[in-house]
Amino acid sequence: MRILSGIQPTGSIHIGNYLGAIKQWVELQEKNECVFFIADLHSLTIPYQPENLQKNIIEAAIAHFAAGIDPQKTVFFVQSEVKEHTELCWLLNSVCPVGDLERMIQYKEKTRQFKQNINAGLLIYPVLQAADILLYKTDAVPVGKDQVQHIELTRAIARKFNQRFGKTFQEPKALLPKMGAKIMALNNPRQKMSKSSSPQNYISLFESPEEIKKKIMSAVTDTGKKIKYEPKRKPGISNLLTIYSLFSGKSIKELEKTFQSKGYGFLKKSLTELLTNFLEPFRRKRKELLIREVFVRETLKIGAKRARNIAQFTIQETRSKMGLI
Numbered sequence: 001m002r003i004l005s006g007i008q009p010t011g012s013i014h015i016g017n018y019l020g021a022i023k024q025w026v027e028l029q030e031k032n033e034c035v036f037f038i039a040d041l042h043s044l045t046i047p048y049q050p051e052n053l054q055k056n057i058i059e060a061a062i063a064h065f066a067a068g069i070d071p072q073k074t075v076f077f078v079q080s081e082v083k084e085h086t087e088l089c090w091l092l093n094s095v096c097p098v099g100d101l102e103r104m105i106q107y108k109e110k111t112r113q114f115k116q117n118i119n120a121g122l123l124i125y126p127v128l129q130a131a132d133i134l135l136y137k138t139d140a141v142p143v144g145k146d147q148v149q150h151i152e153l154t155r156a157i158a159r160k161f162n163q164r165f166g167k168t169f170q171e172p173k174a175l176l177p178k179m180g181a182k183i184m185a186l187n188n189p190r191q192k193m194s195k196s197s198s199p200q201n202y203i204s205l206f207e208s209p210e211e212i213k214k215k216i217m218s219a220v221t222d223t224g225k226k227i228k229y230e231p232k233r234k235p236g237i238s239n240l241l242t243i244y245s246l247f248s249g250k251s252i253k254e255l256e257k258t259f260q261s262k263g264y265g266f267l268k269k270s271l272t273e274l275l276t277n278f279l280e281p282f283r284r285k286r287k288e289l290l291i292r293e294v295f296v297r298e299t300l301k302i303g304a305k306r307a308r309n310i311a312q313f314t315i316q317e318t319r320s321k322m323g324l325i
C-alpha cells in the first residue's frame with residue numbers, strides 16, 4: 001500500500017503526536033511504501049515568526065528521525081520543496097465547493113482562535129491537504145481523529161474530479177489508531193493534548209527526566225481515589241492509564257488490577273519511570289542529530305527529489321486531463 005501523512009512544524013512534538021500518529025508511521029514503513037512530510041505550507045496559515053520557521057522545520061525532521069522514521073525506507077521531505085503540491089492544490093480548487101470548506105471543523109475552530117487573521121489560506125487549507133494526498137495516489141492516511149473530516153473531503157474532491165475529467169485519482173482512506181487517537185492534555189483532561197497550547201499540557205518526546213516528573217506528578221486527576229478507566233467520569237486518570245498502556249504494552253485491565261490498591265501517587269511515580277526510560281533513546285538520538293544538521297538537510301533534499309519523481313507524473317496526467325499542456 002502507498003501510505004502518506006504530514007505534520008506541521010508548529011511546536012514541540014509531544015507524546016500525543018507520537019501515540020496518535022508517528023508510532024503508526026514507524027510501524028507502517030516496514031511493509032509499505034511510505035511518504036511522510038513536514039507541512040510547512042499549511043503552517044503559514046496561522047500566525048508565526050518567519051525567522052524561526054527553518055529552525056522549527058529542522059527540529060521536526062530530527063524529531064521524526066529520532067522517533068524511528070527511517071529515511072531509507074520512507075520518502076521524507078519538506079512540503080514546500082516539492083512545488084507540485086501547490087500546483088495540484090490550484091487545479092483541485094476548481095472542483096471543490098466553497099460550502100464544503102466552510103463546513104470544516106478545523107476551519108471554524110481556527111477562525112474563532114485567530115479572529116484577527118482569517119486569511120484565505122485557512123479556508124483553502126483542506127484543498128492543499130487533498131493535493132498532498134492525491135498527488136501520490138495514496139491508499140491510506142494514518143492520522144488522529146481530528147483529521148478524519150479532511151480525509152473525507154479529499155475523497156469527495158477525488159470523486160468530483162474523476163466525474164468531471166475522467167478517472168485520475170483514487171479515494172484514500174483514513175487509518176486511525178485503535179487506541180491513542182486522542183490523548184488528552186495533562187493539565188486539562190477534557191481537552192486534547194496539543195503543541196499549540198501551553199507546555200504544561202503536554203510532554204514533549206524529548207522532555208528531560210526532571211520535567212517528565214514535574215508534569216506527570218502535577219497532572220490533573222479526578223476526585224475519588226479509585227483507579228478505574230472511565231473516560232467520562234474520570235478523564236484525568238483514564239488518560240494516564242491510556243498513556244501507560246500504550247507505552248508499556250500492558251492492557252488497561254491489567255493496569256487497573258496492578259494499581260487498584262496503590263493510589264494515584266504510586267501510579268504517577270510508576271508512569272514517570274516508564275516514560276523516562278522509554279523516551280531516553282529518543283533524547284539520545286536527537287542529541288546526536290542536532291550536531292549533524294548538514295546531514296539532516298541533505299537527507300531532506302534527497303527525500304524531496306524522490307517525492308518529485310512521483311509527483312511530476314501525477315501533475316502531468318492531471319494537467320493533460322484538464323486540457324492544460
Ligand code: ADP
Nearest residue numbers: 008016017020021143144181182183193194195
Ligand atoms: P497539534 O494539535 O499538537 O498541533 P497536529 O495538528 O500537528 O498536532 O497533528 C499532528 C498529528 O498528530 C496528526 O495526525 C494528529 O491527528 C495527531 N495528534 C495531534 N494531537 C493528538 C492527540 N492529542 N492525540 C492523538 N493524536 C494527536
Ligand code: TRP
Nearest residue numbers: 004005006007008039042129132
Ligand atoms: N492537517 C494535518 C494536521 O494538522 C497535517 C497535514 C497536512 C496532513 N497535509 C496532510 C496530514 C496530508 C495527512 C495528510 O495534522
